[in-house]
Amino acid sequence: MFSQLTDLDLRLIRVFLAIVDAGGVTPAQATLNVGQSTISTQLATLETRLGYRLCERGRSGFSLTARGAQFVDAARTLLSAIDTFGMQARNVGRKLVGTLGIGMIGHTPVAASARISEAIRRFRTRDESVRFSILVRSPGELEELLLSERIQVGIGYFWHRVPSLEYTEIFAEDQLAYCAKDHPLFAQAGNVTPADAAQHEWAWRSYPLPEAGSSTTPHNVTAVADNMEAVAMLVLSGCHLGYLPEHYAARYLKEGLLAALNPEQMRYRVAFHMVTRARQHRTDIVEAFIDDMQAAHSSRGEEESHTPVSR
Template identity: 45%
Template sequence: MLTSLSDLDLRLVRVFLAVVDARGVTAAEATVGARQSTISSQLSVLETRIGFALCERGRGGFRLTPKGERFVVLARALLAQTAQFVAQVQHIDRKLVGTLSIGMIGHASLDENARLAKAIATFRQRDEAVRFHMRVATSTELETQILNQQLDLAIGYFSHRADGIAYSKLFDERQVICCGRGHPLFHHRGQVQIEHLRAHHWVWRTYPVPEEIASISERQVTATADNVDAATVLILSGRHIGYLPKHHAHAFEQRGLIRVLNETAFGFDVPHQLASRPRQRDNPIVQAFCEDLLEAYGKQRGSAASSSRDTSTDGNVNI
């Protein structure tokens, strides 16, 4: 049973988290810089030190035990605090010292990315020594990483509203139905009606977007995609129709490769939100960056720290 912590224990914890992030011992070899047999031995030593099994590994694959899942959260918090301590000692004369982990879903418009970049530039003018970590993932993954304390905040569309996360609307992203050159609807544009859409093959996104609000029932979904790029390829084939962000479709439309179908009838807006754990409003780094971010979006300063409510019906929530 673990009663004290040594440098060796910290190294073993880092190896364990590398395996967790790689989702397997073999996949973690490159990250750890060791062979599978060595990594397995290190995991066994760690399990002996703490007194319980962290994971199942072998021919059946890699899987965390219930205690292992709880240990992951504690281990990440430990390493984060260790890194925070080192950074604070190195920059003890600075006001804001530490790390800031930001998640994004990707494929935001140039305007929205420019606002995020402006917020980062403004934050860098503060008396700070902060290391940024940026990560791109699906909205569901981002929410999970916020709850697991892998991310401090994230920007994206979040349809189901996870418990323990507060949301604040930043902007809307327009979603439009598209088809590729060679598709039977390519030359119809605004004349397309619901019955036309029901008669053709669809690509559907596996990540949550409230596409059902378009009220197009009985679709022929014959393809799925877990990101915008994959959906775009299927639409470009000329054999599928599906939703894309309007700003993303625009570049292809300019080249005559994609057509937007009756945006007036079937286009809709998806709110993109700033998400974080409510308690993070007390973190001075997160609070300062949220102020700069909201200012870049023309929001009022202080709204990022004034409330810990989870969400509201219109998505406009302070965090």
């Protein structure tokens, strides 16, 4: 077991985390830029120094042992503390020093992205020395990252509520029902009734969409997907109808590949939220960024498809 941490120990720990993030020794070669035998030797050295096995690797694949999973959390905490200490030591006297991890879902609407960028710009005018770390993940993964404190702010669509997290609506997104140019309803697009659309096969999300309501939720669902790219692929096949974000479908409409079935009747609005841990667990950095998000939304004015940040 470690009695004192050395530079070698820290280097071996970083190698181990790179292996975990890559999903195995072989895929970690590209990240670490060294050969598989060298990585295996370094991993074995770390396990010898610890006195226990961190992972299983071989023909059956890569997997963490129970101790290895616990060590991952401890190692990330250690390296984060080291990075924070180094930043604080270099910036003694600054008001805000540390790291701000922001997680987002993919394909955020342009107007919403502009507001987030504005918030970052405002934050950068503060007396700060903060390193931004921005990830793109699914909503479920964002909540897990928040709970494990690997990020401090999540932005996206969340269909349930974790009691220990706070959800603040920051904008809304309109979803419309579409068909592809090869679909039988394409010629009627714009005037398709919900009853006519219900006779055809649909692609739907694999997670709950409470905002859709019973009036827009199709019953003839023959395909499901967990992201808008996959739904778009199913709709573009001409075999399914499906709902897509209006901003996301715009490029396909421009190219004549998609058409909205009935923009007035077959639509719903999805609220997107900024998620953080409860106020008592938030750092000054997070509080400052929330203030800047509020200011960014206020400065750009009210738009029909967006709501201001409230706290």
